Amino acid sequence: MATTYSAWLAVRKGEPAEAVQLKSDLPVPTTIPKNHVLVKVLATALNPVGYKLLRSMPNFVMGRPHPMEQDFAGVVADANGTDFKVGDRVFGASPSPKNGTLAEYTIIPADVLATIPPNISAVDASGLATVMLTAVQALKDLKLEKGQTVFINGGSSAVGWSAIQLAKAKGYRVVATASGKNKELLLGLGVDEFIDYTESPLAERLKSTPPSPQFNGILDAVGLTDPALYLNCAKYLAPGGRYLTAGTLPHSGAEWAGLIRQVLEGLLRPSWLGGVPRKFGAVAVKFKKQDLDDIRQLVADGSVKPIVDSVYTFDRDGVMRAYERLMTKRAVGKVVVKVADEQ
Template sequence: MATTYSAWVATRKGLPSTSLQLKTFPIPTKLPKGHVLVRVQAIALNPFCYKMMAGLPNFATGRPHVAERDLAGVVVDPNGTEFAAGDAVFGTTALATLGALAEYVVLASSSLVLRPPNVMPVEAAGLGIAITDLKIKSGQTVFINGGSSGVGLAAVQIAKSRGCRVVATASGRNKDLLLSLGADEFIDYTRTPLVAQLSSRTSPKFDGIFDAVGLTDPALYLNCGAYLAPGGRYISAGGFPSTRKALGGMLRQVIEGNFRPTWLGGIAPKYIIVTCPLGKIDLEAVRALVAKGAVKPIVDSVFSFDREGVMAAYEKLMTNHAVGKVVIEVGGSI
């Protein structure tokens, strides 16, 4: 067995091309209680991670640290947990500062579940994403913004598995894909401004909004009183602009809308942002949906673990045109 491993480390504020460095570390031989050693097979990139890398200073992110969060791999040392050596698993690191873009990772066993047998590592790597409960029930209607993103595609399928009516938005070229995955109504956000399209709808208001794009334009939240039903929840997947100036301006608008009283122009539905990984129970629920075919992981593209591959993967992610997850494969899938 090897005694060292390589990992991509975020070393400073900047885009991946300037921040990431490939470093070598000793493979841990003593693990904390409740943790396992995983040989990583695939890592799914998350837009939130590169935007934090580019937009926030070192003190706010704990750099240097290994990049990324979502992975699939094989248990090497189960360390007395419920897992066994050789188990195929997927999951997510508990903190952004304990990254996944590496050949080996030490993770809490609560952050991992067994990989469904009907998917490969490159497909399972992106399953450990934050899909937060909108508190919606069967028969209700949910709106998913950014339906063709990695998070959005999963959200469409999960909402349908719960018996919801799903309205999703993406560019027109992704209409057929979203409809094939169960979306009941498609909205092309490139046709006219999205807020205008939603405000002019004659259908009942949405019982929940899941913004898989995140805080890139606050208009969807600031105007949601026109299309979100009373008591409905507005959940953001946690995306941010990649510059501090843009982030500050948009955060100010959202915070003002969140805390100002409604009679002074505040927004009744509070802005809920999620960046945390799924817990064990949620991971098991996603695993069950994938295992029975109710949720199909969608992979946009797969890149290699070397510098050329990693940089190309981030370049693809930063186009904002990836349909599904952008994945980096470590060696060959098993």
């Protein structure tokens, strides 16, 4: 095994091109905490929260420098007395933003790892953990029954296409939004009804022509960019139904505060004063071993398929191009950096 490794570190607040640097000759850890394993990383999937924290949070809050990103797939290099074996192909996510995975090696708690299904590659597996866990836990929180309808706003986002597949596997009816160019993708995932959000303001469209019957749950996978979707949802979300937001924060802290203020006003006011008589919540992903194992099984039996938008190299040109692609917000599927070849 190598004695040194390289990692892409967040070194300061700013844009990736200026604030992310490659650090080489880092010592491969020889002392590993109990119930953790050392993983040789094969591929790392980027998440929007990575560059958004880089842009918005100062060093003293984030504890920089530290490796970027959290989702990955790799091979166990030191099982450290856990149930894993050296050579096991694994995927997962770092539960701490200060222990990133855009690196050749990383130390990860064993209870946030699962073995990669034999029918997919490490590149495919690298982006499964965070988005699939978010979708699994959101659908659990919506408490839907088989045959009921879930409305997924942002169906072509990573959380969106994950939730679509999971919802169909559970027997839910799915209505989802995306731009028209992604219609065939969503229909191919099993969406029962597609809405092109670019044709007209979404909340106005649903309010003027509400579904019959109403939706039983709403998952906003784009992160509450338009509070009107919640503020008007009594027109299209059934009584007892819940509205969940699961996207990452908008770029501006002031923008986020303004959106939350509008939502809270709608949530806390009585309905006769213009309040919204529907529950609102935000999904905070929890890294649970059982949920990861369930996701693995769904992928292994073909019920859920990972979607990869593009793959980039681990050098500076590749990593910067990967962040540029992610920041366009046009990626459909995960943006992946390939760190090493599978043996």
